[in-house]
Amino acid sequence: MTAWTKKTDTLNTGATIPLIGLGTWQSQAGAVEKAVEDALRAGYRHIDTALAYGNEAEVGAGIRASGVPREEIFITTKLDNTWHKRVPEGIASSLKSLGVDYVDLYLMHWPSSTTEEDLMKHYPDWDFTKTWAEMQKIPKTQAKAIGVSNFAIKNLEILLNAPTTTVVPAANQIELHPMNPSPKLVKYCKEKGIHCTGYSCLGSTNSPLHKNEALLAISEKTGKSSAQVLLKWGLQKGWSVIPKTVTESRVKNNFDQDGWELEDADIAKLDAITQRFKVCGDSWLPVRVFFGDDE
Numbered sequence: 001m002t003a004w005t006k007k008t009d010t011l012n013t014g015a016t017i018p019l020i021g022l023g024t025w026q027s028q029a030g031a032v033e034k035a036v037e038d039a040l041r042a043g044y045r046h047i048d049t050a051l052a053y054g055n056e057a058e059v060g061a062g063i064r065a066s067g068v069p070r071e072e073i074f075i076t077t078k079l080d081n082t083w084h085k086r087v088p089e090g091i092a093s094s095l096k097s098l099g100v101d102y103v104d105l106y107l108m109h110w111p112s113s114t115t116e117e118d119l120m121k122h123y124p125d126w127d128f129t130k131t132w133a134e135m136q137k138i139p140k141t142q143a144k145a146i147g148v149s150n151f152a153i154k155n156l157e158i159l160l161n162a163p164t165t166t167v168v169p170a171a172n173q174i175e176l177h178p179m180n181p182s183p184k185l186v187k188y189c190k191e192k193g194i195h196c197t198g199y200s201c202l203g204s205t206n207s208p209l210h211k212n213e214a215l216l217a218i219s220e221k222t223g224k225s226s227a228q229v230l231l232k233w234g235l236q237k238g239w240s241v242i243p244k245t246v247t248e249s250r251v252k253n254n255f256d257q258d259g260w261e262l263e264d265a266d267i268a269k270l271d272a273i274t275q276r277f278k279v280c281g282d283s284w285l286p287v288r289v290f291f292g293d294d295e
C-alpha cells in the first residue's frame with residue numbers, strides 16, 4: 001500500500017514535490033508558527049504560504065523552530081497581484097520574510113496585474129505574460145521552480161502561446177474538492193506536464209462538504225474523518241493537497257494517510273456529487289480569471 005505521507009510527484013524541472021503540505025491562508029501570526037512547527041515534527045515536508053497571507057515571517061520562524069533541515073522541506077510562496085511589475089522585489093521580499101535563501105516553488109498567485117493604487121484596476125500596459133517573462137529570469141538560487149495559480153485553460157493557453165514564454169509552469173495551484181472538481185483543467189495540466197496542487201481541498205472555513213451525505217457515509221464506513229477522506233480523494237486522483245489548520249490534532253489527523261485507501265466505488269461516489277461550491281471567486285479582481293471551462 002502506498003505510503004502517502006512520503007509520496008512525491010516529479011515536476012517538469014526534475015525536482016520532487018511532496019503530495020501532502022500544510023496550507024497557511026488565514027492562519028494568524030501567533031498560531032501559524034506553531035502549526036508549521038507541529039506539521040514538520042509530524043512529518044510534513046511541504047509548506048504553502050504567500051506574500052498576500054502576511055505570515056511569511058511566522059512561517060519561516062516555525063520552520064526554524066521545527067529543527068528540520070531546510071533542504072528536507074519543500075516551500076511554496078507566491079507573487080502578489082500588485083507586485084507583477086516588481087518580480088525581483090517580490091521574490092526578494094518573500095525570501096527575506098521567510099528567512100531562507102531559496103523557495104522550492106514560486107507561484108504567480110493570480111493572473112491579474114492589479115495596480116497598487118486601486119485594487120479593482122488592472123495595469124493598462126501589463127499582463128500576466130509579461131509577469132511570467134520576468135519570473136522566468138528569477139535565478140534558480142532563489143526559486144528552484146516557477147509556476148502559476150488560479151490559471152484556467154483559457155489563460156494557460158494564452159501563457160503557453162505567448163512568444164516570450166520559454167518555461168512551462170511547473171505547477172498550477174487551483175481550487176480542487178468534490179464540489180469544484182475541474183476535471184478538464186486537471187486533464188489539460190496533466191497533458192502539458194503541469195503538476196496540480198489542490199487548494200481549499202477541505203472546502204475552507206465553514207465548508208459545506210463536511211455535511212455531504214455521500215462523504216459522511218464513506219467517512220463512517222472507513223472510520224476516517226471527512227477531512228481525511230477529502231484529502232485521500234485528491235491524493236488518489238493524483239494531485240498534491242495542502243490542508244490548512246492551526247489545530248494540532250487536525251495537523252496530525254490530516255497527515256494520517258498511510259495504510260488505507262478509498263475504494264474505486266467510493267471515489268466514484270465523491271465524483272458523482274453534483275452540488276457546486278467555490279471558495280475563491282474572481283469578483284474582487286479587476287479581470288475575470290474563471291471562465292467555466294474547467295469541467
Ligand SMILES: NC(=O)c1ccc[n+]([C@@H]2O[C@H](COP(=O)([O-])OP(=O)(O)OC[C@H]3O[C@@H](n4cnc5c(N)ncnc54)[C@H](OP(=O)(O)O)[C@@H]3O)[C@@H](O)[C@H]2O)c1
Binds near residue numbers: 048049198225247253
Ligand atoms: N492559490 C490560491 O489562490 C489559494 C487560495 C486558497 C487557499 N490556498 C492555499 O490552500 C490552503 C488550504 O485552503 P484553505 O485554507 O482555503 O482551506 P482548507 O484547507 O480547505 O480548510 C481549512 C479549514 O478547515 C479546517 N480543518 C482543517 N483540518 C480539519 C479537520 N481535520 N477536520 C475539520 N476541519 C478541519 C480548518 O480549521 P482550523 O484551522 O481552525 O483547524 C479551516 O477552518 C490555504 O491555507 C492556502 O495555503 C491557495
